[in-house]
Amino acid sequence: MADDKKRRVLLKLSGEAFGAGSLGVNPDVIAALAREIAEAARSVEIAVVVGGGNFFRGAELSQRGMDRGRADYMGMLGTVMNALALQDFLEQAGAETRVQSAIAMTQVAEPYIPRRAERHLEKGRIVIFGAGAGLPYFSTDTVAAQRALEIGADAVLVAKNGVDGVYTADPKHDPTATKIDHLTYQDALRRGLKVVDSTAFSLCMDNRMPMQVFGMQPDGNVKAALLGEPIGTLVTH
Ligand code: UDP
Secondary structure (H helix, E strand, O other), rough: OOOOOOOEEEEEHHHHHHHOOOOOHHHHHHHHHHHHHHHHOOOOEEEEEOOOOOOOOOHHHOOOOOOOHHHHHHHHHHHHHHHHHHHHHHOOOOOEEEEEEEOOOOOOEOOOOOOHHHHHHHOEEEEEEEEEOOOOOOOOOHHHHHHHHHHOOOOOEEOOOOOOOOOOOOOOOOOOOOOEEEEEEEHHHHHOOOOHHHHHHHHHHHOOOOOOEEOOOOOHHHHHOOOOOOOEEEEEE
């Protein structure tokens, strides 16, 4: 990497974190997150993919009788609301931002144009990708991997709510589970460890994209990960 080239990262934030456990957005949580991201953006190029689990998850709605495709579009629209909330608090924290949506809605967001997103990043703007991939049956984890690849990010940073990395077993059920600091994609497959969903995992593995999985708590963790500190679990080729 040339000296003048900044680190570029793709940060995946789950919708669950935005809602702090309930439906809708919790402004205090988003404001605190936005301050950390805005501070890191002074030295790192940051793109963000936001989830929508605090509004709707298509798979859950379809189990309760809705058509899956329509439910997934509702899920994607939820991610746009999160993107706008994050944009607002990032701007209050002094950052320049752009939202790009995979579903056309020109009054509130630019369309997803990868080359334009890269130009925004080069100019120091934080780019927030909303509406997932615009495709039913996808998750925002998969979109995070795909966007990271397309904009040439150095890593995907997956911020988790309630867990601080990848464990040898599910720590909620197995008290002997320990956190793993470094893992290869092959190790994770061999040991059956679930890092992100399988489509996101394969995209990163096949394209040698490093992934860092870390906890959003305590305060300061998101900024630390953005700045390259080795918190959580690093998954590499
Ligand atoms: N979704 C989709 N296609 C995408 C991204 C998301 O259909 O490309 C829908 C899907 O229904 C998903 C919902 O949007 O359940 C919210 O996204 P996700 O579950 O990934 O959010 P998170 O769990 O990260 O909050």
